[in-house]
Amino acid sequence: MQEHASAVAAQSTRKHLRTPLPIILKRVIFILIGAILMAVALEFFLVPNNIIDGGITGISIILSHMTGFKLGLFLFVLNLPFLFLGYKQIGKTFALSTLLGVAVMSAGTMLFHHSPSFTDNPLLAAVFGGILLGIGVGLVIRFGGSLDGTEIVAILLNKKLPFSVGQIVMFFNLFILSSAGLVFDWDRAMYSLIAYFVAYKMMDTTIEGFDESKSVWIISDSHREIGEALLSRLGRGVTYLNGEGGFSGDNKKVIFAVITRLEEAKLKTIVQELDPSAFLAIGNIHDVSGGRFKKKDIH
Secondary structure: OHHHHHHHHHHHHHHHHOOOHHHHHHHHHHHHHHHHHHHHHHHHHHHHHOOOOOHHHHHHHHHHHHHOOOHHHHHHHHHHHHHHHHHHHOOHHHHHHHHHHHHHHHHHHHHHOOOOOOOOOHHHHHHHHHHHHHHHHHHHHHOOOOOOOHHHHHHHHHOOOOOOHHHHHHHHHHHHHHHHHHHOOHHHHHHHHHHHHHHHHHHHHHHHOOOOEEEEEEEOOOHHHHHHHHHHHHOOOOEEEEEEOOOOOOEEEEEEEEEEHHHHHHHHHHHHHHOOOOEEEEEEEOOOOOOOOOOOOOO
């Protein structure tokens, strides 16, 4: 009986943990859009102007130029080992999402390969190609996948080297982007750096969203007045937490709230008006879900 109950409970848990179909469809759609955008950026802007990206994509562009084989072939084959590593290190969902993204991106580059480029101006190609590439990569990452295996390698090396994941990725990419100067010319290497910078910024914005959220921590003796003002004048709910001063040992009331970056200036004004000596800390948040984050009407 106990074994049967355990089996039923396990089956119930698996059903409960199963991802709903609408969420899966949404993930697939945005991964497809992201992968197609990256293929467009590569074949309509970057590759025709001998501008490369960092990571596996940059290596694939260089190898395709040197050997004459299709770019999509290198993009798919070189990313395969990292799909296995991603499955081991991050999980099945990540590996499948990455496989879908890489496959669509590779097929897209083959489909668009013989299409004329949108511009022959290398600066325009670097800027607009970087924008599309950053949005595409950002969408795929935001919905659980990846289009490049460099980050996975960096995660593995981070365990053995005294460098952060970001520093390792930067080292790889600087080496790859510098190679563009040897394969093409140094002007193209510099245009590649511009494209990489633009793509990095757009990827960051796409992942975090334009309406970036911020966490707010306020310590004040006027906590009740500040909390009510944030609710009535800003439309944001607050949570009161109990704290203890590390130096004084006094009991403190801590206000926690989540706002958008557009509301940051007004929040600072409210706190300054009610308690100029209040401790205020504001930090970035990548994602917010659940609870009562929905904005209320303000007076």
